[in-house]
Amino acid sequence: MxxxxxxxxxxxxxxxxxxxxSEPLHYKAFMQVLAPFGLTHDYAVYTERYIGFDDRDAFRAVFQDAGRPLSPELFERLLQEKQAAFKRLVSQDLxxxxxxxxxxxxxxxxxxxxxxxxxxxxxxxxxxxxxxxxxxxxxxxxxxxxxxxxxxxxxxxxxxxxxxxxxxxxxxxxxxxxxxxxxxxxxxxxxxxxxxxxxxxxxxxxxxxxxxxxxxxxxxxxxxxxxxxxxxxxxxxxxxx
The missing domain is CATH 3.40.50.1000 (HAD superfamily/HAD-like)
Known part of the structure; x- marks a missing residue:
C-alpha cells in the first residue's frame, strides 16, 4: 500500500x-532562426510536435524530421541565435x-x-x-x-x-x-x-x-x-x- x-x-x-x-515568443524566435534553412512551421505544428522540448531537443527534432544533418557547429550557432531572438521579443511583449x-x-x-x-x-x-x-x-x-x-x-x-x-x-x-x-x-x-x-x-x-x-x-x-x-x-x- x-x-x-x-x-x-x-x-x-x-x-x-x-x-x-511565452510559447508564442519561443515560436517566433525559433522561426526567425529556422527561416534561412526553409524549416519553418505553423504554430499548430509547433504546439503538436515541439512545444514540450527544450531548445536543444527542439532543434534536433526539427532537423531530424526534415532529414537534414545538424553539425555540432551549426547546432551551437542556432542555440545562440534563438536565445538572442527570444530576448529581443521578451523586451517587447511578455x-x-x-x-x-x-x-x-x-x-x-x-x-x-x-x-x-x-x-x-x-x-x-x-x-x-x-x-x-x-x-x-x-x-x-x-x-x-x-x-x-x-x-x-x-x-x-x-x-x-x-x-x-x-x-x-x-x-x-x-x-x-x-x-x-x-x-x-x-x-x-x-x-x-x-x-x-x-x-x-x-x-x-x-x-x-x-x-x-x-x-x-x-x-x-x-x-x-x-x-x-x-x-x-x-x-x-x-x-x-
Missing amino acids: PSPMHPLRAVIFDFDGVVVD QAFPGVHRLVRDLHREGLPLAIASGAVRDEIVLMLHTLGLKEYFPVLVTADDVAHSKPDPESYTLAVKRLRDRGDLPTTSSGPPNGCLVIEDTPTGIEAAKAAGLFVVGVAHSFSQDDLGQADQVVPAVSDLSVDLLRSFIEKARDP
Missing part, C-alpha cells in the same frame, strides 16, 4: 505555458498568465517553498522573472542548463526535489519522491516527466485541452482557477482516495 500523502509542502512550477505566456501573481504571492505568504523546473535556459527564465517582478519568490530554479535530458525525462523534477531538500524545504529522511510536493504543468510531456519523478501533478489547460492532460492527477482550465486552498484540497483527497 502506498503511504498517505502529507499536507502540501512545496510547489514546483513549469515555466513556459504555466507562469508566462505577459504572465492571469492569476499567476496572485497564486505565487499567496503560496509564498503561506510559507510554501516554490521552485521552477523548466526546459528553458536559465538566462531566459531569470530575465522573464525579473521582468514580471517574480524572481524573489523562486529560490530554486532548474533549467535546461542543469540537466542532460529534457522532459519527458524526469531529471529536471528529481533535481528540483533534491535542491528543495538541500535547502531544508522538504524532508530528507527518504531518498524517494516526497509526499506533499505538487507540480503545476501544461503539457503531456511535462506531466509525464513529473509523474515519472513520483510527484503529484496538476495540469492547467493553457496549451492543450483538458482531455489531453488526462495523465495529471487533477486538471483545471487555467492557473487563475487555482488557489492555495484548492491545491491543499487536492493533496488531502489523495491521502484517502
Whole structure:
C-alpha cells in the first residue's frame, strides 16, 4: 500500500505555458532562426510536435524530421541565435498568465517553498522573472542548463526535489519522491516527466485541452482557477482516495 500523502509542502512550477505566456515568443524566435534553412512551421505544428522540448531537443527534432544533418557547429550557432531572438521579443511583449501573481504571492505568504523546473535556459527564465517582478519568490530554479535530458525525462523534477531538500524545504529522511510536493504543468510531456519523478501533478489547460492532460492527477482550465486552498484540497483527497 502506498503511504498517505502529507499536507502540501512545496510547489514546483513549469515555466513556459504555466507562469508566462511565452510559447508564442519561443515560436517566433525559433522561426526567425529556422527561416534561412526553409524549416519553418505553423504554430499548430509547433504546439503538436515541439512545444514540450527544450531548445536543444527542439532543434534536433526539427532537423531530424526534415532529414537534414545538424553539425555540432551549426547546432551551437542556432542555440545562440534563438536565445538572442527570444530576448529581443521578451523586451517587447511578455505577459504572465492571469492569476499567476496572485497564486505565487499567496503560496509564498503561506510559507510554501516554490521552485521552477523548466526546459528553458536559465538566462531566459531569470530575465522573464525579473521582468514580471517574480524572481524573489523562486529560490530554486532548474533549467535546461542543469540537466542532460529534457522532459519527458524526469531529471529536471528529481533535481528540483533534491535542491528543495538541500535547502531544508522538504524532508530528507527518504531518498524517494516526497509526499506533499505538487507540480503545476501544461503539457503531456511535462506531466509525464513529473509523474515519472513520483510527484503529484496538476495540469492547467493553457496549451492543450483538458482531455489531453488526462495523465495529471487533477486538471483545471487555467492557473487563475487555482488557489492555495484548492491545491491543499487536492493533496488531502489523495491521502484517502
